Amino acid sequence: MILLLIAVFTAISGRPVNGLLLAAVAVCLAWDNARTRRRSVLTAAQPPARLVAARRPRPLAVAAVAAAGLGFAAVVGSFARYSWPATVSVIGLAAVVVAIGWRGPPRSRRDPGELRRRGTSLWAGLLVAAGLWELSALILQPGLDTTSSAHPTISALTDPLLTSHGGRSVVLAVWVAAGWFLVRR
C-alpha cells in the first residue's frame, strides 16, 4: 500500500515512468504475498528459513562486479540527467537488482537474530525525522517542481553536483555500490 502511494505521488509529480515501475513492483509484491499466504495456509507450514552461515565472496567475482559498476557509472554519468539513455540505463539496472533481490539472498549470510527494540527504534526514528524534515522543505517550496533557496530539499542541494559528468559518475558509483551492498544482505 505504501509502495502504491509512492507510485501515485511519483506519477503525478511528473515522473510517469518511475510511477509505473513502482506500481508494477507493488502489484507483484501483493500478488506474491497473497500466493505465499494461501500456500502456507494450505500446507500449514512456514516458508523454509534460508541461509545462516556466512561465506566470503570470491575476490575475482568482487573485482569483476566492481569494474562493471565503475564502468556503468562512467558511461551513464556521461548522459544528461533525465535523458532517455540515462533513464533506460538506471531503470534497467534497478530492475535487475530488484529481480535478483526478489529471489532471496544470492549467498549465505549471518543471521542477525532478534535486535533490541529500543536500539532499532533509534534508527527508525532518525529515518522518519529526516524524512519529515525533507517533506517540510518540499511543502514550503513554491511548487512541487519549483525549488526554493530558502527551503532547499536534498534534491535541490545536490543539483550543482549533478551538473558535471564527474559529479554524476561519482553519485552513480555510490548508488551502484549501495545496491550491491544491499542485494547481498
Add this chain to the structure above:
Amino acid sequence: MNSHDITVFGYLVFLLAGVVLELLARWTRLRIPSLEAALARAMRTRTGRVGVLVAWAWLGLHFFAR
C-alpha cells in the same frame, strides 16, 4: 542565520546523528544495532527485502530517470 541555513543545518544534524549512532553501535557496548544489522533484520522477509531495494532503486530513478 536565515531559513536556508537552518534547513541545511537540519540535514547536517541528521547526518551527524546517523554517524554517531553507527559509532555507538560499533564501538560501545550499548544495545544499538549497526545500520547493517538493522537493514539485515528488515530484509529477512521478502516484503522487507524488496521494500529496501525499491527504496534504493527510487533514489537512482529520482536523481537520473525522467
